[in-house]
Amino acid sequence: MPTNRSTVPHTTTALTIPFEPAQGGWYTEAEHDAIRMAVSGSGNWRTGWRGAEYVASFEDAFAQYTGTSHALAFNSGGTAMEMVLRALELKPGDEVISCAINFVGPHIAVIGQGGQLVLAEPDPVTLNLDPADTEQRLGPRTRAILVTHWNGASADIGRFVELAARHPHPVHGPPVVIVDAARACGGRTPSGARVGAEGWATVFSFESKKLMTTFGQGSMVTTDDHGLAEQLRGLRTYGGRSGWGTNQLLTKAQAAVGLVQLARLDEMNAARITRAHDRTAALADIPELTLPPTLDEDLHLYYRHNLLVPEAWAARGRDELMDVLAHRYGVGSIVSDPVTYLGHDLIRTHTTGQHCPRAEQLAARLLCPCLHPQMTEDEEAQVRDAIRRAVADIAQLQPATAKENG
Numbered sequence: 001m002p003t004n005r006s007t008v009p010h011t012t013t014a015l016t017i018p019f020e021p022a023q024g025g026w027y028t029e030a031e032h033d034a035i036r037m038a039v040s041g042s043g044n045w046r047t048g049w050r051g052a053e054y055v056a057s058f059e060d061a062f063a064q065y066t067g068t069s070h071a072l073a074f075n076s077g078g079t080a081m082e083m084v085l086r087a088l089e090l091k092p093g094d095e096v097i098s099c100a101i102n103f104v105g106p107h108i109a110v111i112g113q114g115g116q117l118v119l120a121e122p123d124p125v126t127l128n129l130d131p132a133d134t135e136q137r138l139g140p141r142t143r144a145i146l147v148t149h150w151n152g153a154s155a156d157i158g159r160f161v162e163l164a165a166r167h168p169h170p171v172h173g174p175p176v177v178i179v180d181a182a183r184a185c186g187g188r189t190p191s192g193a194r195v196g197a198e199g200w201a202t203v204f205s206f207e208s209k210k211l212m213t214t215f216g217q218g219s220m221v222t223t224d225d226h227g228l229a230e231q232l233r234g235l236r237t238y239g240g241r242s243g244w245g246t247n248q249l250l251t252k253a254q255a256a257v258g259l260v261q262l263a264r265l266d267e268m269n270a271a272r273i274t275r276a277h278d279r280t281a282a283l284a285d286i287p288e289l290t291l292p293p294t295l296d297e298d299l300h301l302y303y304r305h306n307l308l309v310p311e312a313w314a315a316r317g318r319d320e321l322m323d324v325l326a327h328r329y330g331v332g333s334i335v336s337d338p339v340t341y342l343g344h345d346l347i348r349t350h351t352t353g354q355h356c357p358r359a360e361q362l363a364a365r366l367l368c369p370c371l372h373p374q375m376t377e378d379e380e381a382q383v384r385d386a387i388r389r390a391v392a393d394i395a396q397l398q399p400a401t402a403k404e405n406g
């Protein structure tokens, strides 16, 4: 909302807490041992870096962990999502519904595979795709619902599978539910299932910022559909013996380190959840802030610790708050994520005429100050203190809204 607020005078402080952490960058002696073994075991000209058995072991462990029949390793979440969508063989006009507040990657993948992206609104509390709004947008052209477990909060996948069953496509039957779990590796959904066990296919990412990482890049797809698993196997290695494919494999060293990271995933996530819950409790008395929901049972892994400012601070006040946090108190924060169609030209052009006002409003109130389980107590205290002071600084500029909590 435009107001004639004065701008905040800055004293420029060096950023002591970065804008965002390399979240998965948490290797112990066990990861280093695995790396050494992969390297020393590859110094032979007869075998070199070939290591299908490493990748197979990682895939088996991942399938077992998530409770799925198949887990297939890919070199990135982006390519894996493209290949899952490719398996649908989308025709012009075929629609894929996805939440407007999202990482741009899955939306670009839909466009890349020839689908029509249909934007939907987020749930106002979790900011995950809203089932009610999704139902409004389901129609005879819907081929897939693409659900992102946004910032670590689990979406209710079973609910979307039910919705899809009620709105079958005239040729292909019920739309498939594709899950983007790049930020939710190790979580559980409301049914108690591990993330990855529900829906047609789930895409994970092991990029450097994610909850576990295989040297900064990597991905896994889980599915119970044997046909899809076969197709994906072909797509990632030159079509197997028949169709089109390319090379999207994970390396031996990545698989070796992935096995160790997977074994440590629950412990790493638990530390993150504790830190997030503690931060939420510590900020609970700041009336201007809407804090992330405190959920049990791994229903929220807090990939990011989202804060929402009052409606009256949307966009401009939020931007000032981030500015004050960084320049006055040295604490970085990002907007993760903006509405994809406002931030990316290809998505904007592709979705011309579509608007998600609730998503725009929520995204304009959103900021995510840096959170990581490995931050020291002092660093965490600095972040909390900075948030408290920066909010007070902004509130002082606009006393009328200080008590509002939109």
Ligand SMILES: *Cc1c(COP(=O)(O)O)cnc(C)c1O
Residues within 6 Å of the ligand: 076, 077, 078, 079, 103, 105, 106, 148, 180, 182, 183, 204, 205, 206, 207, 217, 218, 219
């Ligand atoms: C990181 C991320 C991706 C993409 O994964 P990459 O492995 O980096 O290609 C997709 N979706 C979401 C929500 C992400 O956070």
